[in-house]
Amino acid sequence: MFSKVLIANRGEIALRILRACKELGLKTVIVYSEADKNSLPVLLADEKVCIGPPKASDSYLNVASIISAAEITRADAVHPGYGFLAENPRFAEICENHGIKFIGPPAEIIRLMGDKQKARQTMKNAKLPIIPGSNEVVNSLREAKKIISSIGYPVMLKAVAGGGGKGMRIVHSSSQLEEAFQIAQAEAEASFGNPSLYIEKYLEDARHIEVQVIGDSTGKVVALAERECSVQRKHQKIIEETPSPAVNEKLRKKLLKDVEQAASAIGYQSLGTFEFLMDKDGNYYFMEANTRVQVEHPITEMIYDIDLVKEQIKIAGGEKISFDKNLEKRGHSIECRINAEDPENFTPSPGKIEFSALPGGPGIRIDTAIYSGYEIPPFYDSLIAKIIVHASNREEAINKMKVALETTTIVGIKTNIPLHLNILANSSFKKGDYNIRFMENFLKK
Numbered sequence: 208m209f210s211k212v213l214i215a216n217r218g219e220i221a222l223r224i225l226r227a228c229k230e231l232g233l234k235t236v237i238v239y240s241e242a243d244k245n246s247l248p249v250l251l252a253d254e255k256v257c258i259g260p261p262k263a264s265d266s267y268l269n270v271a272s273i274i275s276a277a278e279i280t281r282a283d284a285v286h287p288g289y290g291f292l293a294e295n296p297r298f299a300e301i302c303e304n305h306g307i308k309f310i311g312p313p314a315e316i317i318r319l320m321g322d323k324q325k326a327r328q329t330m331k332n333a334k335l336p337i338i339p340g341s342n343e344v345v346n347s348l349r350e351a352k353k354i355i356s357s358i359g360y361p362v363m364l365k366a367v368a369g370g371g372g373k374g375m376r377i378v379h380s381s382s383q384l385e386e387a388f389q390i391a392q393a394e395a396e397a398s399f400g401n402p403s404l405y406i407e408k409y410l411e412d413a414r415h416i417e418v419q420v421i422g423d424s425t426g427k428v429v430a431l432a433e434r435e436c437s438v439q440r441k442h443q444k445i446i447e448e449t450p451s452p453a454v455n456e457k458l459r460k461k462l463l464k465d466v467e468q469a470a471s472a473i474g475y476q477s478l479g480t481f482e483f484l485m486d487k488d489g490n491y492y493f494m495e496a497n498t499r500v501q502v503e504h505p506i507t508e509m510i511y512d513i514d515l516v517k518e519q520i521k522i523a524g525g526e527k528i529s530f531d532k533n534l535e536k537r538g539h540s541i542e543c544r545i546n547a548e549d550p551e552n553f554t555p556s557p558g559k560i561e562f563s564a565l566p567g568g569p570g571i572r573i574d575t576a577i578y579s580g581y582e583i584p585p586f587y588d589s590l591i592a593k594i595i596v597h598a599s600n601r602e603e604a605i606n607k608m609k610v611a612l613e614t615t616t617i618v619g620i621k622t623n624i625p626l627h628l629n630i631l632a633n634s635s636f637k638k639g640d641y642n643i644r645f646m647e648n649f650l651k652k
């Protein structure tokens with residue numbers, strides 16, 4: 208096992224990882240940009256190293272600076288969190304080449320899953336149903352037309368290197384195709400430095416269902432109950448819950464078995480999430496796999512009473528998964544992503560938090576790095592806190608979340624708390640009767 212972990216991230220996830228390391232008796236090093244010098248993870252880590260100016264490309268994405276920081280502080284492991292370098296196979300390799308343990312899957316798995324077209328093909332070979340679409344990268348309009356002639360409109364053009372909801376275009380008819388194809392290619396090039404696209408049938412009324420996977424170096428793989436993440440805006444999740452209101456025990460058993468078998472087939476190690484779209488009849492189709500800790504991991508931790516981040520760190524250190532496949536889940540958990548943004552028009556609202564008072568009590572968990580007086584920098588993601596609740600059933604969980612949100616006070620910036628309260632009060636949401644187009648319809652009203 209390593210002894211000192213460098214945390215190559217910021218905000219709530221850096222703090223989440225820092226606490227896990229401390230509980231495991233590991234020393235911590237935090238790297239940070241000039242914009243984050245007063246952040247909680249920087250104040251609480253054993254050692255800190257400034258790695259550059261605010262812009263992520265000059266700091267949190269600067270591999271050379273991060274590796275130097277690890278060498279100077281003699282850190283023998285790196286935890287990348289989510290975002291930034293978490294799914295960069297080159298970074299994982301460079302860490303390993305420098306004798307620093309990368310806390311995540313082996314680089315070749317990250318590389319394989321990072322190419323979404325290859326991931327589709329691999330999962331198809333591993334017997335997972337995939338969304339109908341292209342079998343290879345689609346390089347020209349002519350190829351695109353050929354594929355669409357077999358699957359029909361509507362379709363989705365997606366970036367092979369995609370992530371964060373970027374580089375995706377819905378196309379409803381042939382008249383829109385040419386323009387959409389060009390825009391999607393340009394967007395993919397600009398966001399990921401790779402214009403390659405692939406095509407999927409656009410599943411309009413589907414739900415986003417995902418499965419948490421954990422694998423260790425002995426080949427043991429465990430899949431945990433699904434998370435429902437269909438409350439999304441612009442393909443970005445806003446609320447997640449587990450279990451899904453649309454998955455019964457029989458379907459869950461089949462889904463988890465399929466995922467376990469597919470993850471085993473590729474020798475999956477560390478934490479990962481297999482994402483699916485599921486139709487009204489409970490048919491699910493593999494969409495992509497994320498090879499990192501996920502923002503919404505806490506809801507799984509709540510229903511199983513486990514610590515996935517500690518588990519991930521221990522597995523990287525060569526230990527086995529500490530629980531069994533028959534681990535029992537309990538009750539219902541929901542997460543609301545609190546963003547520093549105007550709930551009316553979704554524009555970011557960075558700035559100083561003059562005062563904050565966060566909720567608490569039984570079954571309430573807050574993952575955040577904010578405090579009264581903290582200044583939210585304008586350079587990064589707008590996620591500032593995750594409110595997570597756990598109760599014996601869905602109805603109680605919704606009610607608990609409502610009270611938690613109502614008793615949250617954040618002064619100085621705008622947040623999306625009013626939006627969350629409106630969603631929780633929506634009758635379709637309350638019934639569990641919603642899909643990935645929920646927000647689109649909700650915002651129209």
Ligand code: ADP
Nearest residue numbers: 363369370371372373407408409410415442643
């Ligand atoms: P990213 O990695 O950029 O987040 P994903 O492939 O995970 O992209 O897709 C994000 C979201 O986009 C999904 O949760 C879903 O709402 C929507 N989406 C993606 N593919 C399709 C599809 N084929 N049909 C309908 N919606 C889709």
